[in-house]
Amino acid sequence: MxxxxxxxxxxxxxxxxxxxxxxxxxxxxxxxxxxxxxxARGRGxxxxxxxxxxxxxxxxxxxxxxxxxxxxxxxxxxxxxxxDLVVEAIPExxxxxxxxxxxxxxxxxxxxxxxxxxSSLSVTAIAAAxxxxxxxxxxxxxxxxxxxxxxxxxxxxxxxxxxxxxxAALAGRLxxxxxxxxxxxxxxxxxxxxxxxxxxxxLMELGVAGRDDIDAAMKLGVGLPMGPFTLLDLxxxxxxxxxxxxxxxxxxxxxxxxxxxxxxxxxxxxxxxKSGRGFYGDSPRxxxxxxxxxxxxxxxxxxxxxxxxxAGGGGPxxxxxxxxxxxxxxxxxxxAAGFKESEDPDVVLCxxxxxxxxHAVRLxxxxxxxxxxxxGDQVAELxxxxxxxxxxxxxxxxxxxxxxLTPVPCKxxxxxxxxxxxxxxxxxxxxxxxxxxxxxDDIDAAMRLGCGYPAGPFEMLESLGLAKVRDxxxxxxxxxxEPAFxxxxxxxxxxxxxxxxxxxx
Numbered sequence: 001m002x003x004x005x006x007x008x009x010x011x012x013x014x015x016x017x018x019x020x021x022x023x024x025x026x027x028x029x030x031x032x033x034x035x036x037x038x039x040a041r042g043r044g045x046x047x048x049x050x051x052x053x054x055x056x057x058x059x060x061x062x063x064x065x066x067x068x069x070x071x072x073x074x075x076x077x078x079x080x081x082x083x084d085l086v087v088e089a090i091p092e093x094x095x096x097x098x099x100x101x102x103x104x105x106x107x108x109x110x111x112x113x114x115x116x117x118x119s120s121l122s123v124t125a126i127a128a129a130x131x132x133x134x135x136x137x138x139x140x141x142x143x144x145x146x147x148x149x150x151x152x153x154x155x156x157x158x159x160x161x162x163x164x165x166x167x168a169a170l171a172g173r174l175x176x177x178x179x180x181x182x183x184x185x186x187x188x189x190x191x192x193x194x195x196x197x198x199x200x201x202x203l204m205e206l207g208v209a210g211r212d213d214i215d216a217a218m219k220l221g222v223g224l225p226m227g228p229f230t231l232l233d234l235x236x237x238x239x240x241x242x243x244x245x246x247x248x249x250x251x252x253x254x255x256x257x258x259x260x261x262x263x264x265x266x267x268x269x270x271x272x273x274k275s276g277r278g279f280y281g282d283s284p285r286x287x288x289x290x291x292x293x294x295x296x297x298x299x300x301x302x303x304x305x306x307x308x309x310x311a312g313g314g315g316p317x318x319x320x321x322x323x324x325x326x327x328x329x330x331x332x333x334x335x336a337a338g339f340k341e342s343e344d345p346d347v348v349l350c351x352x353x354x355x356x357x358x359h360a361v362r363l364x365x366x367x368x369x370x371x372x373x374x375x376g377d378q379v380a381e382l383x384x385x386x387x388x389x390x391x392x393x394x395x396x397x398x399x400x401x402x403x404x405l406t407p408v409p410c411k412x413x414x415x416x417x418x419x420x421x422x423x424x425x426x427x428x429x430x431x432x433x434x435x436x437x438x439x440x441d442d443i444d445a446a447m448r449l450g451c452g453y454p455a456g457p458f459e460m461l462e463s464l465g466l467a468k469v470r471d472x473x474x475x476x477x478x479x480x481x482e483p484a485f486x487x488x489x490x491x492x493x494x495x496x497x498x499x500x501x502x503x504x505x
Contacts (some may be wrong), residue, residue, distance in 0.1 A: 003084045003113075004084060006022050006027055006085045006086070007030045007086040008030070008089060009032045009090060009100060010089035011038065011041070013144070014145060016046050017049065017141070020146050021141070022174065024067055029072065030073075032079070039075055046068060049146060077107055081107055081109070083112060084113070085115060085170070087115045087139055088117060092118060094125065101114055105130040110132060114130065114135060117141055118140065120190055122185070123138040123154050137153060138154025138155075139153060139171070148450065151179070152179050152450075153168045154183055154187055179445060181437060185246045185249070188438050188450075189446050189451060191428070191432065192429055193451060196228065198258060199420070200228035200229065201229075201262050207411065208417065213410065213417070214417055215228065216408055217408040218418065220375075220376065221376045223454045232279055241258050241266045244258040244262070296346065296348070298348075298350075330374065330380070330403055333404060339402070346395060347399065348370070349396060350369055360385050361387075366387040367387050369392070373418070374405075379408055381417055415472060424476065427473055429447075429461075430458075439505075440458045440504055441504070443456060444457065458502055462502070466491060466499070
């Protein structure tokens with residue numbers, strides 16, 4: 001089907017961005033809002049976005065005029081009668097969307113394709129409310145739509161043959177990368193992203209680590225564009241809470257239950273950037289006092305990689321930064337900074353595979369031990385046990401700072417921070433592929449383009465090593481007894497078979 005005239009209903013930031021994308025590609029666009037005031041705001045979004053593009057040299061003034069000239073703004077849905085495609089971008093409330101699609105079904109010609117930009121709601125439920133369920137699909141853009149390259153195209157069990165392919169082809173014409181998937185809550189990106197963000201809130205609520213430290217660990221250690229709490233504030237805590245609710249209603253998976261902390265903040269009206277305060281917006285934390293300790297010891301864990309790093313070897317990991325990469329030789333860095341290594345040290349840094357407490361109890365004074373997990377070439381997770389003294393924990397923070405690393409204080413729990421967040425996300429991706437929902441390449445592309453990640457989950461898995469992730473998941477499952485943390489059967493089988501890469505067609 002050829003799409004030349006399209007309608008966009010809802011001209012908030014997302015809807016106006018979608019209208020701009022269509023107009024940039026040369027299509028005629030009819031933008032619809034509820035009233036004149038909302039229409040004026042929508043016009044403002046379009047003018048500001050294209051104006052910024054001119055200021056940055058991405059558009060010529062004449063091109064901007066052409067784009068704006070292709071967009072007709074109206075408050076009448078009746079003006080959509082002759083369009084080829086309508087995309088809705090109204091609030092994520094199923095009843096509102098169903099009511100809109102019933103009205104569009106009445107107005108538009110039978111050939112018109114109706115698409116929802118929903119990020120999580122059931123496309124099937126929306127389609128079933130119309131007299132043309134075969135002509136209803138999901139067309140999920142990402143914010144900001146003119147910049148983000150991914151479009152998830154969602155078909156249902158009643159989609160007419162060729163409709164999903166036609167809409168995917170249109171997305172390609174818009175300069176986007178389409179990923180065609182079935183109708184499951186969250187689709188690809190939000191089904192993988194939101195549980196990871198939710199788990200970060202759970203770790204914070206459990207006191208495993210603080211907000212700033214978790215954000216630093218995932219941004220600096222793994223190389224993600226932003227930490228989970230910064231991203232939650234950007235998305236909107238209410239949006240994240242609603243998506244997690246939809247995921248839980250479909251899966252009944254305990255891991256998909258919204259974190260109580262998330263519910264509390266949403267109830268309090270602390271929604272993130274849109275409200276001026278969410279996880280952030282409070283006063284900055286104070287830096288801990290500097291310690292006066294001057295001697296240290298470093299012991300290796302059970303793994304050869306940890307022993308090599310304790311001896312001063314290792315270096316930055318190749319490819320995407322991820323858990324377990326070298327830190328440039330912690331002991332070597334500390335000696336270069338003038339600290340003395342001693343058999344009777346003030347603080348003992350343990351690069352350990354097993355729980356740190358198992359090493360601490362072997363010392364004459366277990367209060368001196370702090371676990372260290374080097375992540376990438378910038379981050380050192382510092383795990384305190386129930387026996388670690390505050391003086392030793394403070395000294396460890398100071399020591400890794402002097403070594404040129406960012407300290408991430410945390411409790412002595414399986415996976416510390418990074419692995420406890422990263423490995424379940426990777427496991428979810430394996431399960432998604434194993435179920436036949438999406439291909440490895442599509443999942444990787446979705447997370448790179450939809451979230452700006454430096455690598456897709458399967459690229460990360462293969463960079464880290466499948467056995468490392470499998471074993472880390474086993475440790476998480478043993479500690480938390482969370483069924484979702486058990487390694488996906490496909491991952492377990494590949495490791496057992498000695499395979500280092502996922503099979504691709």
